[in-house]
Amino acid sequence: MGREDTIVKQVVSKYNNDKTRLMDIITDVQNELGCVSDETIRHIASQLQISSVDVEGVVTFYHFFSKTPRGKYTVYLNSSAVAVMKGRTAVAKAFEEAAGCKFGSTTPDGAIGLYNTSCIGMNDQEPAAIINGVVFTNLTPQKAKELVAGMKAGKHVQEMVTEFGDGANQSELIRSMVKNNIMRKGSVIFAPYELGSALAAALSRKPDDVIEEMKIANLRGRGGAGFPTGMKWDFCRKSEGTKKYVICNADEGEPGTFKDRVILTELPSMLFEGMAIGGYAVGANEGIIYLRAEYLYLKKYLEKVLSDMRAKNLLGKNILGKGFDFDIRIQMGAGAYVCGEESALIESAEGKRGEPRNRPPFPVQKGYLGYPTTVNNVETFCCAVRIMLEGGEWFKKMGTAQSAGTKLLSVSGDCEKPGVYEVEFGITVQTLLEMVGGRTAKAVQIGGPSGNCIGKKDFGRRICYDDLATGGSIIVIGQQRDLFEIVHNFMDFFVEESCGWCVPCRAGNVILKERLEKIMSGKASLKDIDELESWCKIVKAMSRCGLGQTSPNPIYTTIQNFRDIYEAKVAKDVDYVTSFDLLAAVQESCKIAGRIPNVEEH
Amino acid sequence: MSKPVVATASLAGCFGCHMSLLDIDERILKLIELVEFNKSPIDDIKTFTKQCDIGLIEGGCCNSENVENLRLFRKHCKVLIAVGECAIMGGLPAMRNGIPVKECLEEAYLNCPTVDDNIIPNDDELPMILDRVYPCHEIVKIDYFLPGCPPRADLIWEALVALLTGKELNLPYEVVKFD
Numbered sequence: 001m002g003r004e005d006t007i008v009k010q011v012v013s014k015y016n017n018d019k020t021r022l023m024d025i026i027t028d029v030q031n032e033l034g035c036v037s038d039e040t041i042r043h044i045a046s047q048l049q050i051s052s053v054d055v056e057g058v059v060t061f062y063h064f065f066s067k068t069p070r071g072k073y074t075v076y077l078n079s080s081a082v083a084v085m086k087g088r089t090a091v092a093k094a095f096e097e098a099a100g101c102k103f104g105s106t107t108p109d110g111a112i113g114l115y116n117t118s119c120i121g122m123n124d125q126e127p128a129a130i131i132n133g134v135v136f137t138n139l140t141p142q143k144a145k146e147l148v149a150g151m152k153a154g155k156h157v158q159e160m161v162t163e164f165g166d167g168a169n170q171s172e173l174i175r176s177m178v179k180n181n182i183m184r185k186g187s188v189i190f191a192p193y194e195l196g197s198a199l200a201a202a203l204s205r206k207p208d209d210v211i212e213e214m215k216i217a218n219l220r221g222r223g224g225a226g227f228p229t230g231m232k233w234d235f236c237r238k239s240e241g242t243k244k245y246v247i248c249n250a251d252e253g254e255p256g257t258f259k260d261r262v263i264l265t266e267l268p269s270m271l272f273e274g275m276a277i278g279g280y281a282v283g284a285n286e287g288i289i290y291l292r293a294e295y296l297y298l299k300k301y302l303e304k305v306l307s308d309m310r311a312k313n314l315l316g317k318n319i320l321g322k323g324f325d326f327d328i329r330i331q332m333g334a335g336a337y338v339c340g341e342e343s344a345l346i347e348s349a350e351g352k353r354g355e356p357r358n359r360p361p362f363p364v365q366k367g368y369l370g371y372p373t374t375v376n377n378v379e380t381f382c383c384a385v386r387i388m389l390e391g392g393e394w395f396k397k398m399g400t401a402q403s404a405g406t407k408l409l410s411v412s413g414d415c416e417k418p419g420v421y422e423v424e425f426g427i428t429v430q431t432l433l434e435m436v437g438g439r440t441a442k443a444v445q446i447g448g449p450s451g452n453c454i455g456k457k458d459f460g461r462r463i464c465y466d467d468l469a470t471g472g473s474i475i476v477i478g479q480q481r482d483l484f485e486i487v488h489n490f491m492d493f494f495v496e497e498s499c500g501w502c503v504p505c506r507a508g509n510v511i512l513k514e515r516l517e518k519i520m521s522g523k524a525s526l527k528d529i530d531e532l533e534s535w536c537k538i539v540k541a542m543s544r545c546g547l548g549q550t551s552p553n554p555i556y557t558t559i560q561n562f563r564d565i566y567e568a569k570v571a572k573d574v575d576y577v578t579s580f581d582l583l584a585a586v587q588e589s590c591k592i593a594g595r596i597p598n599v600e601e602h
Numbered sequence: 603m604s605k606p607v608v609a610t611a612s613l614a615g616c617f618g619c620h621m622s623l624l625d626i627d628e629r630i631l632k633l634i635e636l637v638e639f640n641k642s643p644i645d646d647i648k649t650f651t652k653q654c655d656i657g658l659i660e661g662g663c664c665n666s667e668n669v670e671n672l673r674l675f676r677k678h679c680k681v682l683i684a685v686g687e688c689a690i691m692g693g694l695p696a697m698r699n700g701i702p703v704k705e706c707l708e709e710a711y712l713n714c715p716t717v718d719d720n721i722i723p724n725d726d727e728l729p730m731i732l733d734r735v736y737p738c739h740e741i742v743k744i745d746y747f748l749p750g751c752p753p754r755a756d757l758i759w760e761a762l763v764a765l766l767t768g769k770e771l772n773l774p775y776e777v778v779k780f781d
Contacts, residue, residue, distance in 0.1 A: 576743035589731035
């Protein structure tokens, strides 16, 4: 029996031959073997008695799984728009020169692999990279060279972290250079709180009363969609099921958002307490936190917080002597933006490709493993804690009529003070810009790429569900930026992150990107702008889940708010311009056939 | 008054759209009454002999000859219509677009089990292969698109009659629905 076979058997038995734990199985196997080859895939499939295709489908779906080795040291350099603003291109070049291989490949000796990755939740300290799970922020070409020198010298990655961030980032179990950058504290999330007090308050009331309190508070989902939390919990409570689940969506993947990372670092027990309150309200005894792979560096720390809470009887059996059992396990993701969509997240937690489900049934009816499941954002659970302590009426007094309470905003880009801001809902963009030192902004991207790109004329608008909705991502775009480059970066992201299940999203995003490129090349007419806008509407209307329904927004909202930059690129006196170049198109095939291109007759 | 003139061509297509045109059955007699054909496989006229009113293009562009032909059609036709999936989106031939040209040529001319002349054709008389298969609208302006693989005979017929007579297009759902 080979080493590979032995390792697969050990890992699979560690997870009790449970195929719904395939994500963990693949992660562990890859950690041991460096990659998950076709051979390994067959071993895993036969151990779990599922088809190889099922395993391969999962391995190839996630960015951080690979069928080929990606080096003893694997550098994942963030390619998000803000990383580019902050000098990513020069850093990438320095990595390539020092390592001796291009991004997307591994050095011939298998020592160092360089790969791009989508936003890693460090937008306030870019350029940043993850190397073997360890985060390196504020990179410069010089630092990149030093890191490669360290790798070549065989240093352990953690040894190369020379300074630590603030707060719990310095703690023994994190030891990370990541900074929290909490720039403004509000009264819901970043206010003092006593561990266990909210849970005690909840357990002394009936579950229905807890739900009622959320309804009074008018608490809405903080992930961005804004679904009323009380209603979601109520549906879940009323659904038939022998078991129920509470899932925390910590798959913070929208480029530009990082506020959940700060909660996970500074207030994990508040989050877990919120999950327990949710569990009590809906009638669940099991909770899962789905943690994005980029935040792997927090896992040990979170495990410790969970065990501390168990020791204090805030989790586990008969919590606080009130007869309520609840425990939480951490489910790691493996790099897939679409898993932030709740039904895709559930699929992923069940060990499958993270493809969204058809609804109905909704997760509150049939969720994780078919049981009624409530999926809520990290920040939402923390709001629930505060509501249990202060009451729904108190909470509702803050914010606007439709958007109660405070909101954490992750602010990055061209501003003096990037970081996390807790503000009341209803704040105007202008006020926020003054707060963050970004008053000279040309544009602001509200809600990440899937949100809205607005210009100066809209800076008086309010950040709340009834006006400019956001899950927290605010990217300030300065006067010096080329909006096309940013929009193009966002479209690259969506092309990469589409799960591929439905055609309008899989093909549509590619079409959108190509047509955008046509306009960017200047070989276009006014009609191309109208057609691009029509394609946006098609993709938005026809796609199956939120990804494709919002992925045209970078183009769509910039055409609406910055039409002049599009018009400046195109010819106005003709109704058709081609970008086709025959000589360029035949170049390659002629070279292969050994003939000289002749396009004069054409 | 002289009759409107129609020209047709199959570029990187399979002639299926032309077959579908023939599927208008006995209405072809009426079509002959309505129009005159110029350059087209239907009457085997090889070169344009006059300006045309309507050009029907089947297939996209996979080589330099397709491009030349398409540009000739644009030059000679007042209205140019992309007929069928290949003309509109590249269709089946565009399946090669995800594969490097080198691999395609090597598979076709060097590595395929049924070839014994190990040479990639390089005669100057041959059309040059494009880097990918292009839909027609990326190369010239296309006025109308008739979808389908092939578009149904009724769709082609209705579209032509509407264009020729100026009547409104009658398109029942079944004629443009494909799944």
